[in-house]
Amino acid sequence: MTPLQILDAAVTGSAAPRIPIFCNLFDQGAREMNLHPKAYFADGACVAEAQLRMQKRYGYDNVWSLQYVGKEAELLGCKKILFADDGVPNVADFVIGNWDDIGTFEVPSDITQHPAWQSVADCLAILRDEVGATRPICAYVTASTTLPAILMGMDKWMELFLLGPTDLRDELLRKCADFVQQHLAALRAAGANVLVYSTPFGSPYFVSKKIIANTVMPWMQKDLSRGGVADVVYYCGMAPFNEVIDPVFAQLGIRSHYISPLADLAEAKRIINSRGLTCGVIDDIKMIHWSAEETRAEVRRIIDIGKPGGHFLFGNGVMPMAVPEANIRAMLDAAFEFGQLS
Template sequence: MKPLQIFEAALNGTPAPRIPIFCNLFDQGARELGMSQKKYYAKGEHVAVGQLKLRARYGYDNVWSLFYVGREAELLGCREILYTEDGPPNVADFPITSYDDIAKFEIPADITAHPLWAETAQCLKILRQEVGATHPICAYITASTTLPAMLMGMDKWLELLLAGPVDVRDELLRKCSLFVQQQIAAYRAAGANVLVYSTPFGTTAFLDRKRFNAIALPWMKTDLAPGGVSNIVYLCGMAPFNNVITQVMNELAIPVYYISPMADLAEAKALIGERALTCGVIDDIKMIRWRPDQVRAEVRRLCEIGMAGQHFLFGTALMPLVVPEAAIRAMLDAAFEHGTYR
């Protein structure tokens, strides 16, 4: 079976020789091609080739069309990205600096007409041609309740979200949701077959339950309703969200849940059962310091918890550049060994 078939089998609970194995390597692509981060991320071709080379080097299942998270802010008016050679690029210019800017802030009528989207489209074109029929191609979507943090800074967004004028907050969320809806449609049309919907506010780690119900959940419904939830992955950054899984499944019917390493995987698997795909995620921050035998032991633990009853995927978070090569190799060797159905 091809990796895409194995992923679909895990979704559906049908027989497969092993679990899907996702490894999210991003900035490592620049190192793979011997480029600076700025040069690497300037061209969609670079990102596609970097992703293909990394997947070929390590043998895991997925590739990414993601450049860096701040790319979404650039599509919405950010004029400067801060590059560093030891971490991901980040937003250095916020398009919104005051509440007055929100009234003037506009979503492009067609984000695919933006010059930056052309590079994303080129990346996806190459990935689709090379592995579109055989491997999961992932795209990254920032939820409407999280996108404002990239547009005005987390401190100002939290101030508006929790204590600011409700009409101003909802105006910004409405515009951000329109952008999210455009992105979902554009990524699907361009060939992405796994859409990772990132919503750190989709957990009570940032919001109390009352605000989760009143703000986060309704806007998630608004983001996802037009295109539906097929191939959507629920990701809350790396914040735990076990206490909202049942509610999200009941109200949104999202088919895949990327469980935080800080959460109880056994509890999450019990809550999700056969209704959706549970993703067991290794703590790749700890992998920076773990010995290879510690990495292998953790992979085995996650697989033993998650594989019963199928509907399980092994994955990573953001895999910092400083994660050692030996740890990556140990993790993937263990995932293929312990993720095999016998």
């Protein structure tokens, strides 16, 4: 079976030789290509090449078209990204400086014509040609209720979201939802077949369940109203969300859930059961200081919880650059060993 078929089998509960094994390596790509992150991320072909090389070396199932989260801010007018030698790029220029800017803030009518899209398109074109028929090609989409955090800063967004005028908040959310719809469609058209929908405000760690139900959920429905949700994964930026899994099934129809390492995985598996895919996620921040044996033991613990009954995937978060390569190998060796199904 191809990795894409193994993933499909896990979602539907049909027979497969093993569980799907995802490994998310982003910033490691620059090191792989021996480039500074700024030069690396500017070249979509380079990002694709690094993704293919790392996948081949380690043998996991997926590749990523994500370049960095700030790419979405660039598509919406951000002029400066702070690149780091040893970690993830940071948005350094907020498109919305104050509330007055919301009225004039505009979403491009076609984001695929924006210069910042070119590297994404180049990356996806190569990945689609090389592995599109056999492997999951992941892409990352920030939800409308979280997108303003990279446009104006999290504290200013939190202030507007909780304390500001609702008409202004909703005007911004409408624009962000328009962007999300466009972004999802553009990624699908370019070849992405697993869309990780990042929605931290859809986690009770960020806001109350009441606010999620009354405010966040309707905007998530709007974000996802076109193109279906069969290829969408619910992800809250590593924050726990077990308490909203049922409403996510009922109101969004999303069947795949990327569970936080801080959440109770056994509980998540019980809630999701055979309705969809439970993704068990290792705490890769702890992997910085763990030994290979500790890493292996944790992989085994996660798979022991999730594998019985099927409908399970093993993955990691956003592998920090400081994680030793020996631990990445130990994680994947253990996942392939303990993830066998037949």
